[in-house]
Amino acid sequence: MLTEAQILGSDFYQQDTINVxxxxxxxKLVVQVKGRRLSGIINETEAYLGLQDPACHSCxxxxxxxxxxxxxxxxxxxxxLIYGMYYCFNIVTMGPSQPEAVLIRSVLPVEGxxxxxxxxPTAKNDILLANGPGKLCRSFAIDKSFNEKPVFTGRxxxxxxxxxxxxxxxxxxGPRIGIGYAQDAVHWPLRYYLDPQYLV
DNA sequence: AGAGTGATCATG
DNA sequence: ATGATCACTCTC
Numbered sequence: 119m120l121t122e123a124q125i126l127g128s129d130f131y132q133q134d135t136i137n138v139x140x141x142x143x144x145x146k147l148v149v150q151v152k153g154r155r156l157s158g159i160i161n162e163t164e165a166y167l168g169l170q171d172p173a174c175h176s177c178x179x180x181x182x183x184x185x186x187x188x189x190x191x192x193x194x195x196x197x198x199l200i201y202g203m204y205y206c207f208n209i210v211t212m213g214p215s216q217p218e219a220v221l222i223r224s225v226l227p228v229e230g231x232x233x234x235x236x237x238x239p240t241a242k243n244d245i246l247l248a249n250g251p252g253k254l255c256r257s258f259a260i261d262k263s264f265n266e267k268p269v270f271t272g273r274x275x276x277x278x279x280x281x282x283x284x285x286x287x288x289x290x291x292g293p294r295i296g297i298g299y300a301q302d303a304v305h306w307p308l309r310y311y312l313d314p315q316y317l318v
Numbered sequence: 319a320g321a322g323t324g325a326t327c328a329t330g
Numbered sequence: 331a332t333g334a335t336c337a338c339t340c341t342c
Contacts, residue, residue: 164337173337184326202323204338221337240340252338262325296337319342329332 123278128270131192135211135218138192139165139310142209144284145277147225149258154233156258158225158248159280162311164294166208168218173300176217187266188217195275197255197265204252207260209269209277223295223309224249226317227257234258288316 126145131138140163148157166174168188175198176188187196188210196208196219208219225248227234234247234257241247241257248254255261260275269276291307298304 166337175337180327182327198337199323199325200336201338202325202336204323206337208337223337250338256339294337299336321341322339324336326335328334 125272126270126277126279128191128193128268131209131211131270132213133192133211135165135167135220136308138209138211139163139220139308140289142220142222142277143289143310143312144280144282146228146280147222147258147275147277148229149260149275150273151259154230156227156230156233157278158227158229158254158258160222160225160277161317162222162224162249162309164221164223164310165308166219166221167308168212168216171218171300171303171306173294173297173303173306174218176219179217185217188219189214190266193268193270195264195267195269197260197262199262200252205255205261206251207255207258207264221251222254223251224311225254284312288312 142160142163145160146157168176176185192211194210208221211218227244227247238257247257290313291310293305294309
C-alpha cells in the first residue's frame with residue numbers, strides 16, 4: 119500500500135524555535151517549480167530567537183520592509199538576499215508576536231539532481247550542491263519571490279516528514295556561522311546538524 | 319586571505 | 331542621499 123508523504127503543518131512551526139530547528143533535521147525539504155520536484159534531507163539548521171537574540175534580523179523589534187516577514191505566523195518562508203548574490207531560506211516560527219525563525223543551512227539532495235547541477239554547474243558532487251544556505255537556494259531555485267510564501271500548504275515549498283527516525287546522538291550543536299557581530303550570542307549553540315558519520 | 323555583489327538600514 | 335554592513339561562496 120502506497121502511503122502519501124506527510125507534510126509538516128503550521129502547528130509544527132508555531133512552537134518553540136529551538137524544537138523546530140532540531141526536529142527539522144532528517145525531514146525532507148521540497149520545492150516544486152514548473153512541475154519539477156527538487157528535494158533534500160535537511161541536515162543543518164540554525165535557530166534565530168527574535169528580540170532576545172542580537173544575531174537575529176528582527177532583534178531591534180522594529181518592523182521594516184525586510185523584518186515584516188517575521189511577524190507572519192509560524193510556517194511562512196523568510197527569504198533574503200545576502201552579499202548581493204545569494205539567498206538564504208528560513209522558516210518563521212512561533213506566533214506573530216514573537217519574530218523568530220529557523221535558517222535551513224544545508225540539505226542532502228534527493229530528487230531533481232540534474233536540475234540542481236544545471237543551476238550549480240561547478241558543483242563537484244551531490245553533497246556540494248546544497249551544503250550551505252546560498253548554495254541550497256541556488257540549486258533549489260529559491261529566490262526572493264519565495265519570501266512570505268506559506269510552507270504548510272504543500273504547494274511551491276514545504277517540508278515532508280522524513281523516513282528515518284533521528285536518534286538524539288545523531289544531532290550535534292554548536293555556535294552559529296557568520297554572526298561575529300552578535301556580541302554574547304556569538305557562542306550560543308543554536309546551530310544544529312546531523313553527525314556525518316551516521317549519514318550514508 | 320581577498321574579491322565579488324546589491325539590498326538594507328542607520329545616519330544626516 | 332550616502333555609506334557601512336552583511337545568517338555567503340569561490341579562488342588563490
